[in-house]
Amino acid sequence: MILSFDIIILVFLVVAAIISLSVKDLLSASMIYGIYGFLICLLWAEMGAVDVAFTEAAVGAGVSALFLIATVFNTQRNSSD
Amino acid sequence: MVTKLTATIAVLFTGGLLLYGVSDFPGFGDPHSPANAGVEGGGPSISQYFIEESYGDTKVPNLVTSVLADYRGYDTLFETVVIFAAGMAIFAILRVLEPGQPRPDELHESTRYSDGDHTRIIVGTTCRIIVPLAQLFALYVVAHGHHSPGGGFQGGVILGASFIMLAVAHDLPAALRRFPEKNYLGLACVGVLVYTAFGVACQLLDRNFLDYGVLEKVLFTDGPEMARSHSMLGVEIGVAFTVAAIMFAIYANLSSRGRLHGGL
Numbered sequence: 001m002i003l004s005f006d007i008i009i010l011v012f013l014v015v016a017a018i019i020s021l022s023v024k025d026l027l028s029a030s031m032i033y034g035i036y037g038f039l040i041c042l043l044w045a046e047m048g049a050v051d052v053a054f055t056e057a058a059v060g061a062g063v064s065a066l067f068l069i070a071t072v073f074n075t076q077r078n079s080s081d
Numbered sequence: 082m083v084t085k086l087t088a089t090i091a092v093l094f095t096g097g098l099l100l101y102g103v104s105d106f107p108g109f110g111d112p113h114s115p116a117n118a119g120v121e122g123g124g125p126s127i128s129q130y131f132i133e134e135s136y137g138d139t140k141v142p143n144l145v146t147s148v149l150a151d152y153r154g155y156d157t158l159f160e161t162v163v164i165f166a167a168g169m170a171i172f173a174i175l176r177v178l179e180p181g182q183p184r185p186d187e188l189h190e191s192t193r194y195s196d197g198d199h200t201r202i203i204v205g206t207t208c209r210i211i212v213p214l215a216q217l218f219a220l221y222v223v224a225h226g227h228h229s230p231g232g233g234f235q236g237g238v239i240l241g242a243s244f245i246m247l248a249v250a251h252d253l254p255a256a257l258r259r260f261p262e263k264n265y266l267g268l269a270c271v272g273v274l275v276y277t278a279f280g281v282a283c284q285l286l287d288r289n290f291l292d293y294g295v296l297e298k299v300l301f302t303d304g305p306e307m308a309r310s311h312s313m314l315g316v317e318i319g320v321a322f323t324v325a326a327i328m329f330a331i332y333a334n335l336s337s338r339g340r341l342h343g344g345l
Contacts, residue, residue, distance in 0.1 A: 047109070050230040051145045051146075054231055055234060058239055063238055063241070063242055063332075066249070067331060067332060070332060070335040071335055074335070
């Protein structure tokens with residue numbers, strides 16, 4: 001583990017989580033959720049859990065963000081609150 | 082306003098409890114933690130057994146794969162069933178079966194992005210280059226899961242994502258012509274059945290469900306270790322079938338509101 005690398009990833013992770021929750025445009029929120037998944041994948045790879053990181057890269061950063069985007073296109077694009 | 086305040090307090094309280102719980106965890110990679118060293122008077126820990134013995138037991142260098150597909154085969158079987166059930170639930174909720182829908186062989190790619198749309202050329206060409214490479218890589222991940230990170234689940238997701246990429250870059254009928262609904266629903270079932278068949282084959286040879294070692298008589302391997310290794314590859318292929326089919330099924334139903342035409 002490299003501490004400074006960890007801290008950078010964790011800071012970005014928290015920032016990405018907060019932004020994806022607070023953005024009004026749901027399409028942007030889905031994209032930022034993909035970034036969040038990719039950062040978690042980096043964190044896992046860095047902790048040595050390469051298999052989990054691989055799954056997260058494929059599922060969290062790739063496919064689930066796509067599912068969200070597909071859903072956003074079939075619903076109202078902006079959040080009402 | 083009151084609801085938001087209540088929610089904030091609840092979230093902060095739960096988060097505080099979680100952080101308080103984390104302080105009791107053993108340190109990262111601590112060799113003396115119960116998970117790594119075992120409890121006092123309880124013999125060696127299970128993770129020590131896996132690290133020391135799994136290569137001799139199964140001849141699989143990636144011990145994550147050997148734990149997932151062999152020692153914890155039941156878990157992975159039912160994870161596959163969960164993915165299958167999720168896909169079937171999406172199908173049951175979203176799919177709209179209208180009379181007079183075009184059959185897969187009648188689907189044709191829409192012409193809205195054909196000649197004259199230059200932005201589409203870049204996306205379409207990139208997709209045409211990447212999709213075959215992604216599919217090859219998916220097969221590599223499935224087949225090489227014993228020796229490197231990866232396995233049926235990851236390879237299946239990449240395989241499904243390659244069809245989704247095709248649907249995003251062109252349109253849904255373009256992907257559905259290559260992977261029609263009848264095929265992906267069938268492939269999802271076949272994946273679960275392949276996994277279960279390996280378990281039942283062990284039972285037919287008078288051993289426990291998913292006890293692969295006995296399959297050396299059927300697979301003609303030298304010794305039960307290689308039989309376990311090959312059976313793991315077999316069940317990973319089953320997992321990859323189900324996961325790839327279900328990923329594409331979920332996308333196709335979500336993006337077209339269950340009508341399977343139009344799409345994004």
